[in-house]
Amino acid sequence: MQRNVDRTERDVPERATLVADNIGGIDRTEVSFERGVTVLSGRNATNRTSLLQAIMAALGSDQVSLKADADEGHAELEFGDEIYRRTLERRNGTIVTDGDPYLDDPEVADLFAFLLEANGARRAVRRGDDLREPIMRPVDTDAIQAEITQYEARKRQIDEQLAELDDLEGRLPDLEAKRTRKADEIETLREDLEAAKAELEETPIDVEQRRQDQSELETKLESLRDTRSDLERVRDRIETERESIEALEDEREEVQSELDSLSPDDETAVDQLEAEIDALREEKADLSEEISQLQSTIQFNERLLDESASFLENASGPDDRETDDDLTDQLLGDSEAVTCWTCGSSVARDQVETTIEQLRSVREERLEERSEINADLEERQETLSTINENRTEHRQTRERLDSIDAEIDRRQERLEEQTAKREELTDEIQALESEIDDLETDDYAGVLDQYKEVNQLEFELERAEREREEIEAEIAEIEERLDEREGLESRRDEVTDELTSLRTRIDRIEANAVEAFNEHMENLLETLEYGNLDRIWIDRTTREVREGRRKTERSSFDLKIVRSTDDGAAYEDTIDHLSESEREVTGLVFALAGYLVHDVYETVPFMLLDSLEAIDAERIGALIEYFEDYVPYLVVALLDEDAQAVEVDHGVVSEI
Structure with a gap:
């Protein structure tokens, strides 16, 4: 994969203007961006993340939050000759969106373009997950398999005609x-x-x-x-x-034999399966609702912490600016109290942070439960589908046998007449x-x-x-x-080529993702000079997994890390032993690989970066310079001191 691939030279407008109301911690703002790099520069709790969320909202993402004291919010993006609008409304404890955003389906952008702290690709790297799942999530493997089945049927038909x-x-x-x-x-x-x-x-x-x-x-x-x-x-x-x-x-004998091998399934078993499917769907819906509520609660508490910090930083009057920073640092340095604006009670900041972690843990457990229920649901649906197919086949075979009997009777009559x-x-x-x-x-x-x-x-x-x-x-x-x-023969060649393409599409996506990650990781490790970190790469292996009642072979993306000792001896390490800076860079490179492999730049020309504080300023500057080659609009939230290290031409937004 080559650098400087002119992805930023596509037909992309030169300027974008965003208007946002009540998004995150923003009351109202209007910000313009030029194509290229834009740095959102400021101290903590200055609504830089909220502005990124506002961009995400206008682009179509649902991973955004309303201002805590507002019931409605709005984001509008003027991009070229088009204006994309999105509204957010709080209903029954959840946020409901409406409007005409830039994207119809934001899934790929949420994974590989909107790289905030909670981004799924970055989190998968931090947790040491199998990285195949996020890379392949946007790929509809069921649809590909359905296409393969269709083309196989066409090829069989053509082969029969040629025979x-x-x-x-x-x-x-x-x-x-x-x-x-x-x-x-x-x-x-x-x-x-x-x-x-x-x-x-x-x-x-x-x-x-x-x-x-x-x-x-x-x-x-x-x-x-x-x-x-x-x-x-x-x-x-x-x-x-x-x-x-x-x-x-002769045909009747074959059909009769086929009919004898089929038997209509017990109606009671079908009813029981349908009841189990309904129950699992209800349980899945309940879990989805609980997960949604947990996410809303997590976002609420995160905003509570952010808004409290913002309040403390702005609590002093105009004449108290000199002592304001000292007071804020003292309060934020310890376990200061956070006041809830809904009930007025005060809670220690570390207690809120602990609660957020507990809520995230519970949410992860609920997500796993939902995944297990979904697997059970798919298994029962597959069983029911098999039963229904068997019943349909039995009925069709019975009808076919009756049709053959009737045809034999007609021909017997004609034989007697002749x-x-x-x-x-x-x-x-x-x-x-x-x-x-x-x-x-x-x-x-x-x-x-x-x-x-x-x-x-x-x-x-x-x-x-x-x-x-x-x-x-x-x-x-x-x-x-x-x-x-x-x-x-020409049609068979075309069908065969398409079958080969379909059968290898998933393999190509996986191979390209691994190649992209490994190449960019190698380039950045050389550029960023991480001490004794020799190499980080993805090793694509195969393992046996269970899908419903079947076992099948599936690829696995294993992250490999090699370090060297002071005397030059190399040894293999794990993601747990990487520094926070190294881990964050790895997560960002993984997201970039997904961005390129899935051609995200063709559907959304924005990439948003946040929560880079774990990386030192010099390396942040080098990272932004590297990413700039692949993204038309790169918007990065940075602390003031980190922003000063960005050397590439860039716009700066400091007032939100």
Whole structure:
């Protein structure tokens, strides 16, 4: 992956203006940003994080909070020729959003662009989690699998069509040989017919008598020839019906066997499963509500701490500025009391912080419980779906069997009709032959035999020509079908390529994410010069996991760390032993990898950075310079002393 990839040179407006009311700790503010780096510079509790939340709100994130003493808030972002508005309203202890934000779905941006302290990607690194989950969270693997199934079905269909063409092509040589033999047979019959007619013309007989007898005989012979043709067609139909009945009976046997292997599931079991699914859904909904309430409570307490600090810093009058900082530092240095503006009670700051940690722990437990319930729910839904599919298949197979039985009955009736017609035609032929025999006289015997021979030759010639036409029509149809081969092969290649792409899409995303992280981590470690920290990288391995009732192989992203001792000996370390600064840099690099792998810059050209105090000022400046190459708008909240270390061209916002 190359640096300076011109991601900031895309069609992105040069300027953005934000207006916010009652977001975080902000009463009202209006701030403009130029494309590139913007530093929000100030002391603690000066609403820098609140301004970042206001940007997030206008962009579409729900991870924002209202001002504690307000019931409604508003964020508006003017970006190019468009204005994006978002409202926040407190209802029943939760925050409800409305409006027309920049993003329809903020999930990817929340993970990889809005890098505040509670950002999921940064937290995953801090906790030492499997990093595959946050990287792959935006990827709809179910949708990819559904596409794979569709393309597999298309490929099977094309393969069957191509196999059918191969069979048809294999029949062509036999059909062409048959056509040649039939042409030779027709030529022979025509020659025999011409010879028989010539012989009949040369036979000596009374011309007038011959004319009369010939007329009557030709009528009889014409009827005989037509009747024989009808009998031939009836015999063909009888043979066709018998072959169809045999094929249907074979199919019926297969379908009956398939039906016997299927059995409708017990209705009671279905009802029980549906009841369990409903109960799990209710339990999941209750947990989701509790998680939401816990998050609101956590945000409330966090704002309580921030607003209390802000109040202390601004509590002195204009003439007391010189002593204000000392007083604030004294109060903030110890376990000062925090006053709740809703009930008026005072609580020690460290007690509030402890409560926040406890609430976060409870929220994590509830999230795990919800995840387990969701797994149980998916398992039962999958079981119910399998049962319903089995029941549907049983019904469809039963209907198919009934349809085959009805078709067999219809063909049996037609077979009986054609058999009866065959008997009628056979009797009619025998009667005609008897009538022709009655015309025979001693003087006319030889001529009659000649007439019979001519009639028989004409009948055989007519049948041979009809059979040749059928052979030629079949050859023409096969050749027309074979013209489809090139198009089918082209479609199969396209489907195969798409299948390969789909099957490797997840693998490519994982590989690209690991490559991006490892490359940027290597570059930044070299730039930031972290002492004895030699290397940090992600090792992609495979492990067996349980999905519902199945076990499957899935990738795992394991963070690897190598340090060296003073004497140069290398050893492997863990994330727990990294300094806070090293851990924060690692989390930010991981988020940058996600930002690039998922092309987040194409959907939201902003990246927001906060809570960088654990990193020293010089390294913060280098980090911002590195990130600048990949982000159109980089907005960073920094303390005044850290902001002074930023050397790249940047805008500064100090009044919020």
